[in-house]
Structure formats: C-alpha cells, structure tokens
Amino acid sequence: MALKQSLQQKLGLKINPLQIQLIKLLELPVAQLEQRVKEELESNPLLEEEDNMPEAGPEQEPDAQDEFDSGEEEEYGPEENHRDDEFSLEDYLNEEDDTPDYKLTVSNTSRDDDSRDFVFSQGATFRENLLEQLGVRPLSDLDRKVAEYIIGNIDEDGYLRRGVENIVDDLAFGAGIEVSEEEVERLLRLIQEFEPSGVGARDLQECLLIQIKHKLDVHPDNPDLKQACAILTECFEEFSKKHYEKIARRLRITDDTLKKAIGEILKCNPKPGGTAADTALTAGTEKIMPDFTLDLVDGELQLSLNSGHLPELRLNRSYLKMLDGLPGNSSTQNKKDVVAFVKYKLNSAKSFIDALQQRNSTLMLTMTAIVQFQKQYFLSGDSNQLKPMILRDIADITGLDVSTISRVSNSKYIQTWFGIFALKDFFSGSMQMESGEEVSTGELKNALRNLVETEDKKKPWTDDELVDLMNQKGYQIARRTIAKYRQMLDIPVARLRRSL
Numbered sequence: 001m002a003l004k005q006s007l008q009q010k011l012g013l014k015i016n017p018l019q020i021q022l023i024k025l026l027e028l029p030v031a032q033l034e035q036r037v038k039e040e041l042e043s044n045p046l047l048e049e050e051d052n053m054p055e056a057g058p059e060q061e062p063d064a065q066d067e068f069d070s071g072e073e074e075e076y077g078p079e080e081n082h083r084d085d086e087f088s089l090e091d092y093l094n095e096e097d098d099t100p101d102y103k104l105t106v107s108n109t110s111r112d113d114d115s116r117d118f119v120f121s122q123g124a125t126f127r128e129n130l131l132e133q134l135g136v137r138p139l140s141d142l143d144r145k146v147a148e149y150i151i152g153n154i155d156e157d158g159y160l161r162r163g164v165e166n167i168v169d170d171l172a173f174g175a176g177i178e179v180s181e182e183e184v185e186r187l188l189r190l191i192q193e194f195e196p197s198g199v200g201a202r203d204l205q206e207c208l209l210i211q212i213k214h215k216l217d218v219h220p221d222n223p224d225l226k227q228a229c230a231i232l233t234e235c236f237e238e239f240s241k242k243h244y245e246k247i248a249r250r251l252r253i254t255d256d257t258l259k260k261a262i263g264e265i266l267k268c269n270p271k272p273g274g275t276a277a278d279t280a281l282t283a284g285t286e287k288i289m290p291d292f293t294l295d296l297v298d299g300e301l302q303l304s305l306n307s308g309h310l311p312e313l314r315l316n317r318s319y320l321k322m323l324d325g326l327p328g329n330s331s332t333q334n335k336k337d338v339v340a341f342v343k344y345k346l347n348s349a350k351s352f353i354d355a356l357q358q359r360n361s362t363l364m365l366t367m368t369a370i371v372q373f374q375k376q377y378f379l380s381g382d383s384n385q386l387k388p389m390i391l392r393d394i395a396d397i398t399g400l401d402v403s404t405i406s407r408v409s410n411s412k413y414i415q416t417w418f419g420i421f422a423l424k425d426f427f428s429g430s431m432q433m434e435s436g437e438e439v440s441t442g443e444l445k446n447a448l449r450n451l452v453e454t455e456d457k458k459k460p461w462t463d464d465e466l467v468d469l470m471n472q473k474g475y476q477i478a479r480r481t482i483a484k485y486r487q488m489l490d491i492p493v494a495r496l497r498r499s500l
Contacts, residue, residue, distance in 0.1 A: 021355040026362060026407040030308045031289045037310055037356075046319050046342070046349040050312030126158075126273050127151055133194045146171065146179055147187045150200070158199040158273025159207070160188065198272035205236045211268040227253060227261035239265070242498045290415035292367050294378060301378055303371055305364055306415075313353050315346070362400070366408045367423075369397040374426055381418035388440040389427055444475055445485050452491055460497040 028036060041047050130151045139147065149171060153162045162170075164184050171177040192200040197214045201207035209232050216225050231239055235247045239262075248258050295302045319342050371378055373393060377385040391409075395402045409423040428440040451469055455461050461469065463482045470477050491497070 018351050018355060021351060022358050022362075023407065025355050025359045026404065027410060029289065029411045029413070030291045030306055030310070031287070034308050034310055037313070040352055041311075041313075044345050044349050044352070046316050046345040047313055047352065048316045050314050126156060127154070130154070130191065130194055130199065134191070137190065142177065142179070143183075143187060145175070145177060146184060147191060149175070150184070150188055150191060154191075154200060154273065156273050157271040158196065158201070160200050160202050163202075164188070196269065196272040198269060201272075204240075204270060205232060207270065207272065208232050208265060208268045211272075212264065215264075223257075224260040224264050227251070227257060228264040231258075231261055232265065242495055244498070288413055288420065290420055291363065291412045292414040294371065294414055294416045296379070296417045299379075301371055301375070303364070303368060305360055305367075307360075313349075313356065315349055315353075319345070362404065363408055363412075365398050366394060366400065366405055367414065369394050370423070370426055373397070377426075378416060381416070383446050384443050386426065386428065386440050386442045391427060439475070441485075444470075444477065445489055447473060447475060448482065448485050449489055449491070452486075452497070455497075457497065457499040460494040462494045 025033065025036070041049070131148065134144070134147055134151065150160065150167065153167065154160050164181050167184055168179060168181055171179055188200055192198075192210050194200070198207040198211045201210055209229065212225055212229050212232060216222065216229065219225060230251055231247060235250055238244075238246045238250070244255075244258060244262075247253075248255060251258075253261075289306070289308060291306055293304045293306055295304075370389075373389055374385075374387060377383070377387070391402045391405045394400075394405050398405070409427065412423045413420055414423060425442075428442045447470065448466065451461070451466060463479050463486070466482050466486075467477060467479050470482070486493075
C-alpha cells in the first residue's frame with residue numbers, strides 16, 4: 001500500500017472561549033447574572049470586588065499579563081500588599097505530586113473561614129397538612145394505614161385520581177392489607193372533611209359539591225346554597241357548558257335565583273390543593289428584576305442598564321507577588337506549579353471581566369436600537385403605537401447577528417414609566433390593512449381584546465362575528481387568525497364567555 005501526500009484546504013469556524021463565555025452571559029438576566037458573578041468570585045481568587053481594594057497609583061498598575069512574559073521564574077517586588085490572612089500558598093501546592101492541585105480540585109476556603117452548617121427551612125407540605133389532620137382522628141391502626149395510603153394518592157390539586165377498587169388491589173398486593181371497597185369509601189369520606197374544603201374529590205363535580213355541602217352544614221337554611229347543590233347534582237353538564245336557560249327550565253327557577261346560585265358555585269375552589277402547594281413554593285418563585293430602566297424626563301427618553309447588586313470587579317494583584325512567599329527549600333517544580341496556577345486564573349479573570357463589559361455594551365446597543373425604533377410607543381405608552389418589528393430589523397441597525405439579538409431579548413425586562421415589559425413583547429409581525437398601511441400583530445390583538453371587553457356578556461360574539469367587526473375596523477383578518485389570537489390572549493370561546 002503506497003502512501004501519498006496531498007494538500008487540502010478546509011474552511012472552518014471556531015469560537016474562542018471568550019466568545020462562548022459572552023454568549024452564555026448574554027442569555028442571563030440581571031438576577032441570574034448576580035449569582036454567576038458570585039460563583040466566579042468564589043472559584044477564582046484573582047477576582048475581587050472593587051470596593052475591597054484601595055485605589056492604586058499609576059506605578060502600582062502594571063499590565064498583569066506582561067509580568068509573566070519574561071519567564072516563569074521571574075522575581076517580583078516586595079510583598080507589602082500580600083494578604084496572608086485570606087489565602088495561603090500551601091492551599092494550592094502539593095509537593096508529593098507533580099500534578100498541580102488546581103488541575104484536580106478547586107478549593108477557595110481560607111484557614112480562617114468558619115465551617116458552618118446552613119439549615120433550609122420550609123413550611124409543611126400539602127400532604128403533611130392532611131396527615132396532621134388525620135393524626136387527631138380516633139382511628140385503629142389498620143384504618144390509619146389505609147387512610148395514609150389514600151392521602152398518598154391525592155395529587156397536588158387535591159384530587160384522588162386513583163379508583164377505589166384500584167386502591168383495594170394495591171393494598172392487598174403491595175402492603176398485604178385486606179380491606180373492602182366500603183371501608184375505603186368510608187375513610188375517603190372522612191378525608192373529604194379535611195381542610196382545604198373539597199380535598200379528596202375524584203372529579204370536579206364532587207369537589208364543588210363537597211364545598212357547597214360544607215357551607216350548607218354551617219348555613220342549612222341558605223336558599224342559594226340549596227339551589228347551587230341542586231344545580232351541581234342534577235344539571236352539572238349544563239352548568240359546565242353554560243347552558244343557563246336549560247338549567248332554569250329544568251329546575252323551574254328565575255334568572256335572579258339562578259344567578260345567585262351560580263355565584264355561590266363560582267366562589268368554590270376548583271383546585272383545593274393548589275393553594276397549599278402554591279404557599280409552599282412561594283419562597284422559590286422567581287421574581288422579575290428589570291434589566292433596563294427607561295425614564296421620560298422633559299419629553300426625552302433616558303435609558304440606563306440595571307446592574308442590580310453586581311459589584312465592580314478587578315484583579316487581585318497580591319497573587320502576582322506570591323512567589324516571594326515560597327519557602328526557601330521549595331523545588332523548581334513547585335514554583336512552576338504556582339506560576340501555572342496564577343497564570344491560568346489570571347487569564348480566566350481577565351476574560352470574565354472582558355465578557356461582562358462586552359455583555360453590558362451589547363445590551364445597551366440593542367436596547368437603544370429598540371427604543372429608537374419604537375420611540376413613539378415609548379413616548380406615549382399607547383400599545384397601538386407599537387410598530388411591526390422583527391429581530392432582523394434590530395440586527396440591521398446594530399450590525400449584530402440575529403442570534404445575538406435573540407439572546408439579548410430572551411428573558412430580559414425593561415421598566416418604563418408606564419409599566420414593566422418583556423423585551424420579546426416589542427417584536428411582532430405585521431399585517432396590511434385595506435388602506436395599505438402595515439400594522440403590528442400587537443395592535444390586532446389589542447383591537448380584538450377591546451371588542452371582547454365591550455361585548456354583551458349575555459350574548460357574546462362568535463368568531464365569525466368578530467371577523468366581521470374586525471373587517472369593519474379595516475383589519476382584513478381570517479377566522480382562523482381570530483381563533484389563534486383569541487387563544488394567545490387566553491380568551492375562551494363565545495359559549496364560555498357567557499354570563500348571567
């Protein structure tokens with residue numbers, strides 16, 4: 001087999017680490033960026049907050065990278081600024097191994113740091129609340145085990161999705177407990193007496209009935225509750241479809257009586273377990289922190305970048321003089337390890353600071369272009385002034401790539417003088433009116449929302465009627481588009497918008 005040599009040209013694209021880091025930082029909103037900066041401060045000892053360092057003179061600010069170019073074992077000046085109380089060189093050296101420790105592990109814990117255990121506390125969960133209520137009921141050991149198993153099958157909405165016969169089989173084959181369906185039904189009715197009212201129901205009808213019956217136990221002579229119970233028992237299908245005329249004829253009641261009874265039903269909670277679950281998760285709910293602030297001062301728009309609690313970062317130059325602190329009997333290999341470690345962390349710190357600065361400039365460049373493109377909207381606050389705008393429009397103005405504009409607008413918010421909005425809300429398609437003028441899809445949605453808000457709720461408009469009304473306003477729009485926008489605006493169909 002003969003060997004051959006040949007020349008070949010290839011066209012490739014490589015992304016350097018700084019660009020990768022910039023891309024990741026662009027996607028982060030300000031709240032997540034704060035956490036990312038904290039993590040970088042903890043993992044890189046050559047980074048520190050600006051406020052923790054005194055102002056240095058010109059001769060104290062040499063180019064850090066140039067100090068390594070003359071050789072790995074170059075001597076540095078006196079260590080008057082070396083802070084031995086925070087870091088120790090021995091934390092990063094291992095004389096028994098030629099491989100530097102920083103390549104194997106990350107340890108930024110000082111000898112002076114206290115080791116503390118942090119306890120995370122959380123309120124009682126939904127099931128724990130039910131088990132506490134079960135604990136005060138006088139039950140046998142067998143009944144208590146069956147009741148606990150039933151509670152374990154109740155989902156986070158408060159419903160028992162598993163059938164009674166299946167629970168009987170599960171107890172028999174899984175736990176070796178022989179129990180009848182009647183006993184499971186009896187214990188289920190006991191659990192349905194617990195708070196929140198309606199828990200343990202097997203469907204929506206039973207859930208609403210449990211809550212209405214609990215109210216009837218407190219107010220047994222309330223006629224509205226009695227009619228509500230009758231509606232749920234005899235006319236639940238008509239109630240779910242809002243066929244109020246059929247309910248009134250079947251129960252032989254007036255519209256006023258029907259309206260009061262329906263009002264009592266609407267006060268019930270269709271997801272009784274949701275309240276407890278939401279309370280337990282409140283602490284972990286992500287809060288919106290605007291990334292930009294736009295003020296209107298004397299008729300002029302002023303845009304600023306919200307840096308939150310982000311600290312100003314700088315290089316910790318005391319590490320550049322750590323070689324002077326090496327013991328006299330230190331081997332050459334140890335010195336090389338120290339130089340390699342400090343140089344690696346230095347490059348990482350400089351690239352992170354540069355990426356942060358590029359992120360801020362890219363965000364401001366993009367948001368400035370958006371504000372200028374939608375200037376009339378931001379001056380007036382009128383959503384009808386929102387012009388059609390796509391990612392390509394801003395990319396052409398800024399000279400950035402469309403993917404960069406997409407990353408900037410994703411998960412970012414701006415606080416204006418008339419509210420807080422997501423950046424992606426300003427991007428929309430366009431549609432041509434009869435006059436030839438192009439309007440944004442946001443204007444079409446607002447027009448549709450206004451029509452629905454002003455309709456007669458006793459006779460709401462159908463999609464076909466909404467098409468005619470939109471056409472009268474000059475918006476040439478199809479029925480399927482009306483249905484799509486209605487779903488995007490969380491507007492139900494006409495039958496479900498009816499009210500008494």
